[in-house]
Amino acid sequence: MNGVTLDLEERAKVTSGFKSGCSGHCTSYGANCENGGKCIEKYHGYSCDCSNTAYDGTFCNKADVGAFFEEGMWLRYNFQASGISGKESGSRSESSPDPQGPLPDLAHEEIRFSFSTSKAPCILLYVSSLTTDFLAVLIKPTGNLQIRYNLGGTREPYNIDVDHRNVANGQPHSVNITRHEKTILLKLDHYPSVSYHLPSSSDTLFNSPKSLFLGKVIETGKIDQEIHKYNTPGFTGCLSRVQFNQIAPLKAALRQTNASAHVHIQGELVESNCGASPLTLSPMSSATDPWHLDHLDSASADFPYNPGQGQAIRNGVNRNSAIIGGVIAVVIFTILCTLVFLIRYMFRHKGTYHTNEAKGAESAESADAAIMNNDPNFTETIDESKKEWLI
Known part of the structure; x- marks a missing residue:
């Protein structure tokens, strides 16, 4: 300050009311930011940054963003910045991220989304590249889920078929896919996670990722035959909380974020709570x-x-x-029944009652005298000749 270096830490040590070793609010409360939300330290507290998640809310745990896809509708998220040639973007993808948006880790993918549909076959999610590498999550004509990986230009893609249930039944389902090099971990709904391993001919890097597609694949160049076959007419149903590494394409399309410039949509995409939240309890077969x-x-x-x-x-x-x-x-x-009868018999003659006899009736000669003594306003005299005798 004014050319003089001030050692504020030393001053704090000799000043009463200060304690060293403050760790901040995020150290104690950062775990409250859920679903990958980033804790931001503030002077009087903290906040959760949900920009790189598919969730909203104060703690990134509310209102998972979802939308209903009509037939023929698609969404494309471009990883690369516009105006960069394929050769340049391919070299940059392994060195530095795109300044307009984060690039996925080439040796690691983490995919999470929910969906509900009653039509098959269809493409749920597809990631293309500037090479022959691709990743696809689709529903086969039988209604079963399939994950297709092609890394390193192998002749045949590696397929993961989930044949134990039909996911095109109109019910909500959740899919979590995590790949680290050649190990793939898949979790579908409430079922336990299953581990798979890519063949030895596969590469460990997803080279030069280009675009992510939802609903339908509109890509130039050669496309895998199975993808091309299942690409018509397209996905019809609900997609929700879609996240690929640190990218939330649906949220970028429906919210005004920094990544919105990377999104291109065919059709009218309207945010909808279309019931794509997964079931928590499994129905017993x-x-x-x-x-x-x-x-x-x-x-x-x-x-x-x-x-x-x-x-x-x-x-x-x-x-x-x-x-x-x-x-x-x-x-x-x-x-x-016996108990009820006994109770009614015991209390049948029991009770109290009140009479309207005049006070002093016990010491009076007759009832008329008692009335006269009790009521001072009673002035009627009783004539002895008018007494009635009953024989």
Whole structure:
């Protein structure tokens, strides 16, 4: 200050009211920023930066951004900056990121999104490159999910087929794909994560990524035959919270962010809460449900079981147990009725009542005298000749 270097730390040590070793708010509360949100330190607190996530809200945990795709609609996110040739962008992708937006790690991809659709086949997500490398997540005509990787110019792409369920059933599903070099970790909905390994002929780098497509692939040059076959008519349904590494293409399209210039859309993209949140509980299938009717009809049913007959009971009810339960119910009903009758009999003659007899009736000669003594305004005299005698 004014040409003089001030050692503020030393001054703080000898000043009362100051303590050294302050770590900031983000050290204690940074974990509150969810889904990859970045904690920003402030003077009186902190805030969560959700710009590189597919979420909104104070803590990046609310209102996952989603949109409904009509038939023929597509979204393209360009990784490379405009005005750069293919050769230049290919060399830059391995050295420095695009100043207008982050580039994905070439040896690592992390993909997360949710979707719901009832039409197959279709392309959910496709990442192209300036070379022959590509990544695709699609739904086959059978309704099963497939992930296709082609790294290093291999002759045949490496396919991961998820054949244990149909995902084109109109229900919401979530997909998490993580690749580190040749190891791929896939998690679908609530099922446990499954690990896969790329073949030895595959490369470990995704060379020169070019564009990310949602809904449909509109790319120049040679495209994989399976991708070309499943590209028509396109995806119809809901896509939500799409994130590729640090890029959220749907959020960039629907919000005014720094990455919005990288987005190109065919059709009208309208933000919609179209129900693409995944189910948290798995429905029990008939094969694992012991109370399913098919199991009760089969000869291998283990319960309910009747020890006397040595075979499973079809309707699941033991006759002896039903008789015993009926007898117990009758006994309980009889006891309750007896108790009610006894209570009503005990309290039948019990009670108190009040009369309107005049005060002093006990010491008065007659009832008329008691009334006269009790009411001073009573002036009527009683004539002895008017007394009535009952014989």
